[in-house]
Amino acid sequence: MDPKPLWLLAELTYKCPLQCPYCSNPLDFAGPRFQRELSTAEWCRVFVEAKALGVLQLGLSGGEPTLRPDLEELVRNAHGLGLYTSLITSAYRLSKERLADLKAAGLDHVQISLQGADANLSDEIAGTASYRDKIAAYHYTRELGFPLTVNVVLHRRNLHQVEALIRLAESLGAERIELANTQFYGWALHNRDALMPTKAQLAAAWHVVERERARLGTALEIVWVLPDYHEQFPKPCMGGWARAYMTVTPAGEVWPCHAAGGITTLRFENVRDHPLDWIWEHSEAFNRFRGDAWMPEPCRSCPRKAQDFGGCRCQAFLVAGDAGVTDPVCSLSPHRHLIDAVLAGEREPAAWTYRAAPASRALAAKG
Amino acid sequence: MTPATAAAVPRLHTKARLQRDEVRGREVLLYPEGLVGLNPTGAEILGLCDGVRSFADIVATLERRYDVSGLERDVAAFLDGLAAKGLVLYGP
Numbered sequence: 001m002d003p004k005p006l007w008l009l010a011e012l013t014y015k016c017p018l019q020c021p022y023c024s025n026p027l028d029f030a031g032p033r034f035q036r037e038l039s040t041a042e043w044c045r046v047f048v049e050a051k052a053l054g055v056l057q058l059g060l061s062g063g064e065p066t067l068r069p070d071l072e073e074l075v076r077n078a079h080g081l082g083l084y085t086s087l088i089t090s091a092y093r094l095s096k097e098r099l100a101d102l103k104a105a106g107l108d109h110v111q112i113s114l115q116g117a118d119a120n121l122s123d124e125i126a127g128t129a130s131y132r133d134k135i136a137a138y139h140y141t142r143e144l145g146f147p148l149t150v151n152v153v154l155h156r157r158n159l160h161q162v163e164a165l166i167r168l169a170e171s172l173g174a175e176r177i178e179l180a181n182t183q184f185y186g187w188a189l190h191n192r193d194a195l196m197p198t199k200a201q202l203a204a205a206w207h208v209v210e211r212e213r214a215r216l217g218t219a220l221e222i223v224w225v226l227p228d229y230h231e232q233f234p235k236p237c238m239g240g241w242a243r244a245y246m247t248v249t250p251a252g253e254v255w256p257c258h259a260a261g262g263i264t265t266l267r268f269e270n271v272r273d274h275p276l277d278w279i280w281e282h283s284e285a286f287n288r289f290r291g292d293a294w295m296p297e298p299c300r301s302c303p304r305k306a307q308d309f310g311g312c313r314c315q316a317f318l319v320a321g322d323a324g325v326t327d328p329v330c331s332l333s334p335h336r337h338l339i340d341a342v343l344a345g346e347r348e349p350a351a352w353t354y355r356a357a358p359a360s361r362a363l364a365a366k367g
Numbered sequence: 368m369t370p371a372t373a374a375a376v377p378r379l380h381t382k383a384r385l386q387r388d389e390v391r392g393r394e395v396l397l398y399p400e401g402l403v404g405l406n407p408t409g410a411e412i413l414g415l416c417d418g419v420r421s422f423a424d425i426v427a428t429l430e431r432r433y434d435v436s437g438l439e440r441d442v443a444a445f446l447d448g449l450a451a452k453g454l455v456l457y458g459p
Contacts, residue, residue: 147382
């Protein structure tokens with residue numbers, strides 16, 4: 001059977017009050033490619049087409065999705081279709097009234113980011129004073145009966161706080177905490193030298209995760225997203241290219257993952273020009289790496305290809321310059337030395353560039 | 368709290384929702400960042416988890432409906448699997 005998508009990530013806007021230097025949004029998010037945001041009616045049509053195509057899980061993300069004044073209407077429409085809707089938010093200035101309205105509209109689940117376990121570090125990493133709003137919003141979600149996920153992107157500057165982060169999520173009554181080691185795309189790739197953790201940091205954090213998982217059982221699910229540069233084999237990125245997942249960007253481009261738009265050798269289609277099912281089934285970008293016929297060696301003859309699908313196409317493009325080669329993270333890849341060179345030696349911590357519109361425009365102008 | 372006892376009243380966690388998956392012709396259990404595809408029997412069992420019926424009631428209802436006996440172990444295995452994922456709770 002042809003694969004049908006289960007997941008849709010709707011990036012409603014790339015505007016965001018936070019400025020996290022690890023943001024996975026495109027470096028040129030403030031440029032012309034993403035300016036003309038989809039209307040309410042266009043998003044609602046996307047949801048109808050997605051449901052008909054097989055989507056069951058909808059993530060409402062960004063940027064900051066609560067900046068869309070029509071968010072409640074979008075949730076109401078998605079809920080009416082039977083989609084399980086998750087709001088993925090920074091919770092900046094998110095009021096209890098707004099969350100109650102979203103609950104009434106049928107929102108199923110709230111995921112709130114956190115940048116560190118205390119206000120000082122969290123606000124420094126976010127580049128915006130937001131910790132207090134986040135803590136308040138965690139309590140609102142509990143009071144309103146939402147299942148809550150706390151999401152933390154981990155890197156050199158906050159890995160030492162993993163225990164405090166887990167304890168905080170526990171005390172807030174969260175169902176899940178996602179400890180997502182930085183994946184290097186978008187702003188995170190640009191800031192890689194400042195964000196890259198040491199092997200010792202990762203080992204210490206993983207030790208805490210194992211211990212806390214044993215202590216907490218199902219009371220708090222701890223998701224640990226692997227730091228793939230430090231692994232021997234690549235991640236099974238998106239469960240395989242164009243197998244179960246798609247992202248629609250603020251201006252309507254459709255990508256097989258939220259970083260794929262960075263592959264400049266692919267042409268991506270727009271929901272303004274084509275129905276979603278056509279894009280999923282027939283567009284060049286979705287078919288280019290679907291299945292395993294595209295695979296070169298060492299993937300082609302590798303027994304792991306059904307497990308990791310050759311790894312990440314974006315990473316192959318960004319690190320090795322060719323989206324069609326084995327993920328350079330793989331120890332069997334002829335490009336693994338490029339990853340090892342990044343990891344080699346202890347670096348002086350570099351300064352990062354905050355994700356913000358002026359920096360985005362400056363970087364885009366530089367090419 | 369597993370495994371199921373006869374008097375336990377299984378119910379879905381509020382974070383989980385049963386949903387028809389028209390495209391694939393099945394029921395699914397949806398929850399934050401995940402889903403479980405259900406066969407018709409699984410969907411029927413969860414449909415009986417109304418927070419009122421006990422585990423023993425659910426087994427008896429299914430056995431009567433299909434005029435069979437000895438379903439207890441299969442029903443327990445199914446519900447315990449979901450309880451281990453935190454999707455089914457056993458209450459008094």
